[in-house]
Amino acid sequence: MIQLRNLKLQYGERFIFRDANASIGAKDRIGLIGSNGSGKTTMLKVLAGKEEIDGGDVDKAKYVTIGYLPQDGIIVAGKTLYQEAESAFEDIISLNAKIEDASHQLQQLDTESEAYTETLELIGTWERELENHDADKLPSRIEAVLHGLGFEQSDMVRPTSEFSGGWQMRIALAKLLLASPSLLLLDEPTNHLDIISQRWLENYLKRYEGTILMVSHDRAFLDELCTRSWELTQGSLHIYQGNYSTYEAQSSVRKEQLVRSFKSQQKEIERTEKFINRFRSKASKATQVQSRIKALDKVERIEIETEENTIAFTFPPAPRSGQVVIELENLSKSYGDLHVIRNASIRIERGDRIAVVGVNGAGKSTLAKVMAAIEPFQEGERTLGHNTILSYFAQHQADELDPRDSVIETLEKANSGQTNTQLRTALGAFLFHGDDVFKKTDVLSGGERNRLALSKILTQQANFLILDEPTNHLDMRSQDALQRALSEFEGTFIIVSHNRAFVDRIATKTLEVRKDGLSLFPGNVSDYLRHVEQLESDQPVNPTNGQVDFPKKKPSTLSPKERRQRRAAMVAELSPLKKRSQELESKIAELETEQETFEANMADPGFFKTGAAAEAMRQYDRNKATLEKTYEAWSQASDQLAEKEATL
Secondary structure, three states: OEEEEEEEEEEOOEEEEEEEEEEEOOOOEEEEEOOOOOOHHHHHHHHOOOOOOOEEEEEEOOOOOEEEEOOOOOOOOOOEHHHHHHHHHHHHHHHHHHHHHHHHHHOOOOOOOHHHHHHHHHHHHHHHHHHHOOHHHHHHHHHHHHHHOOOOHHHHHOEHHHOOHHHHHHHHHHHHHHHOOOEEEEEOOOOOOOHHHHHHHHHHHHOOOOEEEEEOOOHHHHHHHOOEEEEEEOOEEEEEEOOHHHHHHHHHHHHHHHHHHHHHHHHHHHHHHHHHHHHOOOHHHHHHHHHHHHHHHHOOOOOOOOOOOOOOOOOOOOOOOOOEEEEEEEEEEEEOOEEEEEEEEEEEEOOOEEEEEOOOOOOHHHHHHHHOOOOOOOEEEEEEOOOOOEEEEOOOHHHHOOOOOEHHHHHHHHOOOOOHHHHHHHHHHOOOOHHHHHOEHHHOOHHHHHHHHHHHHHOOOOOEEEEEOOOOOOOHHHHHHHHHHHHHOOOEEEEEOOOHHHHHOOOOEEEEEEOOEEEEEEOOHHHHHHHHHHHHOOOOOOOOOOOOOOOOOOOOOOOHHHHHHHHHHHHHHHHHHHHHHHHHHHHHHHHHHHHHHHHHHHOOOOHHHOOOHHHHHHHHHHHHHHHHHHHHHHHHHHHHHHHHHHOO
């Protein structure tokens, strides 16, 4: 279908790709993989005819049609949503116009004339073409695709100019799917889709009749769809059979073999060079020396791929919070007449690892902002638990960096208590080395800006993280590093993310955000999606693949009276534990206030000149010991309370 022969593209001294060879066949499902800046988007542009190459050929069969979806930047206006989607069928619209025009002409012609017969035959030919296109099914196809991508029925008559950038990209994607080109080039197609729409797109592309070449940072998406993988690294294109998981395994083996071959070759080169240097001046060995020199010149040197940099960090130790980290009760949030959140109630407890899902516009980011106290709310209550220390990462936080600040200045403002050495060490973990720390933020790439924004948040001590799309602009390796850090994090976190593969490995609960409230589901996002699909198909929930099952209550053998008695006994047990926990929290607060007073007094240089200094120091030490014991008692009481509440 398409053959790539010795493709070469160079920016300055850097090769984007050189001697790239590959083939694209009918119904191929190819994932294009590589780190940020490796040339993935450029490769798509070359195939789409939007980027010139320096050398080589792209041989394309005449029948091949290509549809290209960029990451962003598409804006449409001047039509309603339905009309814009309908424009994907320009050939069918043109045929209908031809038929209508010819039918009008037919009325003016003599039925006995040759022109009448020819026009009638043309109309027949065009109508047969329409039948082949199933033209009568177009309205239902258009609506099915638009609904699948998250549009409501009421959106059909809305002008496209009213839709935001993310929804504009959905319109562009809908048009591509409806047009059904023989080759789809998709650059991060899930970027602007919620989890439900992603799932729909996955299923749609599985049934797609054409060929697909896609770039995505979503492992789950690549694993579900791809049967081949292309890796772009340091100007070279490597071809692998299988999905992303298979690629990872094969790539690791290939790189290990390459290292072994490199070491073997280097030993052989070293032996040859020693021979040449040793016998260069001996006339009796001249022929052998020259032979080895010529052989050495002909050797095709093996090049080792330098390991690509990744962010590598751990979170600061998380101070222990209370059992309840944050609680929302009947909370409602509006922007004028627009109600975003209604009657939201949830209690997040210590150790919870929650992924947030919901359709676009349901209020996920708004909920995160309300939890983080960034946005006010109109009704209900928001209560932070005891000793909750919160850190918040906004979806567009990278866009809010001050362009006048350098990298190091940005981190200094966020962490005023740390030394320059500590800050530079933290920045090094996020790949800012040497003079990179003096770069102004306005010259950083999207990935660099996002890493810097993350470093601001992740270098601060906290025990409750609220992260809104933290993987934006992060390549696979960087995502892995962040994922590992979160899995080792000792506190509590809640993550808004469309990246299913990222959150699946670390989330233990899924929070569904709807316009009418919140629902907390036990299990990760994949568990949640299976649950939704089974509900939609009216199928009972079944165990799957050894994954976390949806909880099933065993049939109770107790009578209603016995159940009431048992519950009353449990509640009676809980009451003193709750009282004990609250008393200890109050005592901790009192002791901490006293310690702060002591410390403030000791900060005064004249304090130790008074006669009361010695006794005050002894009291300070006694208070400190009591505080530690109280913390331990409170922790035990909180754990006991949590265990009892879990059995209710």
